[in-house]
Amino acid sequence: MTETTIRPGEGRLSHAPTDHPTVKVAKVGVLIANLGTPDHYSYWPMRRYLSEFLSDKRVIDYPSWKWQPLLQTVILGKRPFTSGANYKLIWNEELNESPLMTITKAQTEKLRASLTATFGDTVMVDFCMRYGNPSTASKVRAMVEAGCEKILFFPLYPQYAGATSGTANDAFFKALMTEVRQPAARTVTDYFEHPLYIEALAGSVRRVWDAMEVKPDVLITSYHGMPQRYLRNGDPYHCQCQKTTRLLREALGWGPEMIDTTFQSVFGPEEWLKPYTVKHVAELAKAGKKRIAVVAPAFSADCIETLEEIQGEIREAFEHAGGESFTYIPCLNDDDAHIRALAAVAADNLGGWVG
Incomplete structure (x- = not known):
């Protein structure tokens, strides 16, 4: 229970001393995750993105002593140019972002509207990327700061694979390790049969x-x-x-x-x-x-x-x-039928957390 509201979502406990930090109204976070995207198709953004992606042990599990010298010299000396040229062909120049980013934002907005209609504004919906920006850690931090005491982490991969769902979960769990007060956490597993x-x-x-x-x-x-x-x-x-x-x-x-x-x-x-x-x-x-x-x-x-x-x-x-x-x-993207499916999967996994 809160007393006088200081900012939206925050208040001061009635029994707390006046110098006690404000207490956020408890929320439940739904954090959807996709693979990721470079910030731009030019060489250095592409190199940073590819280095993060191809250094992931879930993706390339060769020994580091053997893989990293090859990756950081031969592969990352050439591949950012070829991959960047491919990204340039599909880049959303109007918004200066990749199509994956544009679509994920649209999916997030529609999923947020759907879950808010069902559960009210106690549910906070946002997205992150396993590689590149916005990072999983930054979004977990934002949710905790917003008062999320529970977070449902939802990798957008219908079929489970260690190199997709598994590594996305790894990043989520790693982000939780840095929180002073860790939220309760759940992860959505495969939903290919839904x-x-x-x-x-x-x-x-x-x-x-x-x-x-x-x-x-x-x-x-x-x-x-x-x-x-x-x-x-x-x-x-x-x-x-x-x-x-x-x-x-x-x-x-x-x-x-x-x-x-x-x-x-x-x-x-x-x-x-x-x-x-x-x-x-x-x-x-x-x-x-x-x-x-x-x-x-x-x-x-x-x-x-x-x-x-x-x-x-x-x-x-x-x-x-x-x-x-x-x-x-085309992929299901932000098609209404897809959003209904994602909302249903999220609702199934939110059982007991929201009314």
């Missing part, structure tokens, strides 16, 4: 399909890849991707011949999850499948991997192999 997520995904495919006079021969569900050994070591990502495709196919009422599961964004010399999207689409074209559509169910927002890789490298591979019609189905 009926509203599957419904939103199927709806996005159906809208595109229904609008086409000549339908594609096959739909490719292209997921971000990972090394094969991660699967052998117990990471559930591959199995969850396969199940996502099956649930999507069932929701659409299609036969198994209509959907293929593939993996993109291969990096480094070792074997990754197969089939590789870029090779598979070329093989389809050569086999007579001249019309295809591609959707990326593992990405909650369009980003460099979808806007540049799928619509650039992967499209070109298909067309160069004789493909005639390539359709990209």
Whole structure:
């Protein structure tokens, strides 16, 4: 209970001495997290971002003594230029930010409106990035300062992987270590089976399909890849991707011949999850499948991997192999059906914390 309000969300306890610090009205934070984005596509912002990303042991688990000299010299001497050129192709010049940042802001605004309508203003909704800005630590600090005594951390990855959800959680837990009074904490795990997520995904495919006079021969569900050994070591990502495709196919009422599961964004010399999207689409074209559509169910927002890789490298591979019609189905982004799914997942995980 508070007495005279000093600032919105703060007050002074009725029994406290006059010099006692103001006490914030308790709130519950919902902090959504995405992968991240460079601050700009020029060399140094790209280098800082790539260095943070590629130094993450969850992403590249080679020994530091072997990996860091190669990363900091050869790779980061060249890759910021090539990656920066790719980012420049998709950059939101009007807002001077990447599409991922623009979309995540829109998702946050809509999710905030939805949860506020359900739970009132005791719930605070914000976003952070695992790499780049705004950092997870800065947003945890802001939530604690705003009076959040409980925080639900929500990585926007439908399928769990150590290199996505796991490392996002790592950053969240690390941020909590610096707080004098740690808030109670929960994390949202995978939600690839949630009926509203599957419904939103199927709806996005159906809208595109229904609008086409000549339908594609096959739909490719292209997921971000990972090394094969991660699967052998117990990471559930591959199995969850396969199940996502099956649930999507069932929701659409299609036969198994209509959907293929593939993996993109291969990096480094070792074997990754197969089939590789870029090779598979070329093989389809050569086999007579001249019309295809591609959707990326593992990405909650369009980003460099979808806007540049799928619509650039992967499209070109298909067309160069004789493909005639390539359709990209956008990520769920801030589509209302997607926001309903995210709000439902958040509400499920807020049980007992809010009325």
